[in-house]
Amino acid sequence: MDLKDTIDLMTSEDYKERFQAEYQQLVIRYKKLKAMLDKWDNGELNFLPACPRSVYNMQIKAMTDYIAVLEARAAIEQVPVWDVTESG
Numbered sequence: 001m002d003l004k005d006t007i008d009l010m011t012s013e014d015y016k017e018r019f020q021a022e023y024q025q026l027v028i029r030y031k032k033l034k035a036m037l038d039k040w041d042n043g044e045l046n047f048l049p050a051c052p053r054s055v056y057n058m059q060i061k062a063m064t065d066y067i068a069v070l071e072a073r074a075a076i077e078q079v080p081v082w083d084v085t086e087s088g
Helices: 003-010 015-041 053-077
Strands: none
Touching: 003 015, 015 053
């Protein structure tokens, strides 16, 4: 799944669908950042990041916390969210 695949949900009139899009977009962005950090850790990056690693660590932590908040909200508000981590 790519960000472009969430456009219809993001522009929906239904707040539950917009919520699902927000969750999916966040997970997609998290996965991409995590993959970059894993490559960095393994010396496999083909560029030198501009920010120090500590900044990226703060970002990945914030994203992890945000995912947890959205999952809690989804459970309380009975909004089905699904794991997009396996689909690309």
